[in-house]
Amino acid sequence: MEYVSPEGLRLDGRRPMEMRQIRAEIGAVSNADGSAVFEMGNTKVIAAVYGPREVQNRSQQINDQALVRCEYSMANFSTGDRMRKPKGDRRSTEISLVIRQTMEACILTHLMPRSQIDIFVQVLQADGGTRSACINAATLALADAGIPMRDIVTSCSAGFLNSTPLLDLNYVEDSAGGPDVTVGILTKLDKVTLLQMDSKLPMDIFENVMQLAIEGCKAIANYIREVMLENTKELEYRRGI
Amino acid sequence: MVMELEEEGEKLVTPGEVLGKSSSLIAGKGTYLAPHNHIIYASLTGRLTTITPPDSKDQRPTVEVTGHKAYGAVPEPGSVVIARVTKVMARMASADIMCVGAKSVREKFTGIIRQQDVRATEIDKVDMHFSFRPGDIVRALVLSLGDARAYYLSTAKNELGVVSAESIAGAIMIPISWTEMQCPLTGQTEQRKVAKVEWLAEFNFSVIVLPIVSDVVADALVWIPHGTCISCSKTMLY
Numbered sequence: 111m112e113y114v115s116p117e118g119l120r121l122d123g124r125r126p127m128e129m130r131q132i133r134a135e136i137g138a139v140s141n142a143d144g145s146a147v148f149e150m151g152n153t154k155v156i157a158a159v160y161g162p163r164e165v166q167n168r169s170q171q172i173n174d175q176a177l178v179r180c181e182y183s184m185a186n187f188s189t190g191d192r193m194r195k196p197k198g199d200r201r202s203t204e205i206s207l208v209i210r211q212t213m214e215a216c217i218l219t220h221l222m223p224r225s226q227i228d229i230f231v232q233v234l235q236a237d238g239g240t241r242s243a244c245i246n247a248a249t250l251a252l253a254d255a256g257i258p259m260r261d262i263v264t265s266c267s268a269g270f271l272n273s274t275p276l277l278d279l280n281y282v283e284d285s286a287g288g289p290d291v292t293v294g295i296l297t298k299l300d301k302v303t304l305l306q307m308d309s310k311l312p313m314d315i316f317e318n319v320m321q322l323a324i325e326g327c328k329a330i331a332n333y334i335r336e337v338m339l340e341n342t343k344e345l346e347y348r349r350g351i
Numbered sequence: 352m353v354m355e356l357e358e359e360g361e362k363l364v365t366p367g368e369v370l371g372k373s374s375s376l377i378a379g380k381g382t383y384l385a386p387h388n389h390i391i392y393a394s395l396t397g398r399l400t401t402i403t404p405p406d407s408k409d410q411r412p413t414v415e416v417t418g419h420k421a422y423g424a425v426p427e428p429g430s431v432v433i434a435r436v437t438k439v440m441a442r443m444a445s446a447d448i449m450c451v452g453a454k455s456v457r458e459k460f461t462g463i464i465r466q467q468d469v470r471a472t473e474i475d476k477v478d479m480h481f482s483f484r485p486g487d488i489v490r491a492l493v494l495s496l497g498d499a500r501a502y503y504l505s506t507a508k509n510e511l512g513v514v515s516a517e518s519i520a521g522a523i524m525i526p527i528s529w530t531e532m533q534c535p536l537t538g539q540t541e542q543r544k545v546a547k548v549e550w551l552a553e554f555n556f557s558v559i560v561l562p563i564v565s566d567v568v569a570d571a572l573v574w575i576p577h578g579t580c581i582s583c584s585k586t587m588l589y
Contacts, residue, residue: 143420162425164458171499218383218394223496225425253366256420258381258394261367298367298392299385335365338396342363345419346398 113271113283121282122151129266129278129326130239132333134246136254136341144255148247151280152237157247159255161227175219177226180210182244184233205241208304212265212294213248215303218258227257238281239267245294245304246330253338262334263303265294266326268319270311275319277326291316293323297331361400364393370414377409381416424451426460426493426502433514434462434504436487442466444483446491446504461501464491468505469544481530481542482506488515490546512546 114120124130130151139145142158149155165171182205183197196202213229229251231244242265249263269279271288284290289311294304311319364370370382373389379402381395393399395418402413426432426448434446448460467474469482483489490511491504506512509529518524518534518541526532526545533540 164460168499173496173499222425253396254420256395256418258383259366260383260385260394261392262365296367298369338365339363342396342398342419349419 111286113286113288114274114276120276122280126274126276127322127325129329130280132246132330134250134334134337136250136337142251142255144251144253144257146247146250146254148243148250150239150243150246150278152235153233153239153243153280154235155231155233155240155243155247157229157231157244157251159227159229159248159251159257161255161257162222162225163228165224165226171224174223176217176222176224178210178214178217178219178229179226180206180213180229180231180248182206182209182231182233184236184240188233188236205244208241208306209244209248212245212263212304213252216249216260216263216296217252218260221258227252236281238279238284241292241306242266242294246334250334250337254341261296261299261301262331263294263296264327264330264334265292265304266323266330267292268323268326270315270319275315275322277322289316289319291319291323293320293327295324295327297328361398363397364399364416365396366392366394368393370399375411377404377411377413379413379415381418382414424454424456426451426456426462428493428495430493431511432462432491432493432504434489434491436483436485436489439479439483439485441479444479445501446489448502448504462491462493462504463497463501464489464504464506468494468503468507471507474507482544483513484516484541484543486517487513487543489513506544506546509547510549512544514546514548516541516543 114126118125133149135147137145138147138156139158142160144159145157147156162176165177170177182202184193186193186196209231229248231248233240245263245265252259267279267290269276269283269288269290271283271286276283279290289307289309292306295302370391370393373384373391376391378384378391381397382391383394384391391414393416395416397416397418400415404410404412430451432448433450434448436444436446438445443463443465446462446464448462449455466477466479469477489506491506492511494503494505497503516524516532520534520537522534522536524532524534529545530542531540532543532545
């Protein structure tokens, strides 16, 4: 099947180096300490952060830093066919672990000993790149909750089909069976916190694809920073400062 | 691409933005110092403020970022807290911390006051049941994060101890000395480790005016407030 036409257009009309349209909204869940909705094309994800609060399970308490917990689940209606088991299956457990490790690397956990930070991520619409959308939504939600972080973590995926590196794969391109590299970086510090890949790639092509994904991450980070500043200005305006 | 708001020299920052080098700035709240390259970064989204240094040896200004989400206060060692006593046992008392400084907490924390931390003198002769009762509101100092179950609190200062307590009859008692409180309904005195409250010294009641006598207990921890209205039949003399 042809994923990149001879004119250089993908199945949804994008160029190979073009990302899908991103949209973010802060404060969707008023009950949570911090929350955000993040959309990448048709993929829509909502994240809610509770914390720092007292650890509910005393045995898991860490004396000198905060405990970060993460739960990833997909809504029943998020995929084309209705999902039977939204969470608890292997894929959800793996993605929960991945998101937790990524966010734990950027939160300054030593500032909140003996406390717990819960990150709940729910996929409302799944069209490829849910892992990346979840990490971006979690970053926004953590910043909304006022939890101190080293830097903003953003994530983007890239693949390699028809001998072309493609940025931000959607579901059809993802299910093609080709390589899918997901990168999560701390943008200003230029450090990688997440790197995952499906399938195989030769080493030199892998470096190109990873670099493309990193460029995508930086573009998302710029957008996320704008959204955060806009939100802060709005909050100040409402408080009358 | 990143919008900066210049208003009175302050701007909005997001996590990860570079604020300066550690050779020219001190990292305050909302910022952190990366050890490997000695650069100070912001860790919160909010307004950046620079505090000019006091006249000390270190002339570097402090940078702070104030975020907009004020999450509940967390007790730190050295902070003064208000707690309600829940259990009194032979060698310690359990209390629920309700306020840290002037801020109330979002969810309660547990603290314990051990026998040796109730007061500063004669600590082995302390009787916990004559110092606290369940339901008393105490002002205490956080000694440390304590063990896995509770913070360690101390009331071993004049201004720490019971600030409000209910008598057996059900009325709010009036403090009459650092060891006693009196019920206004029945006149009965009950023993507590009472905190010295500043405002008591300024009250003027016309009924009884008491002199301050302080020659009794060795460390002069006895205090009797001026002009406290107590039951008419008693005059406090030590």
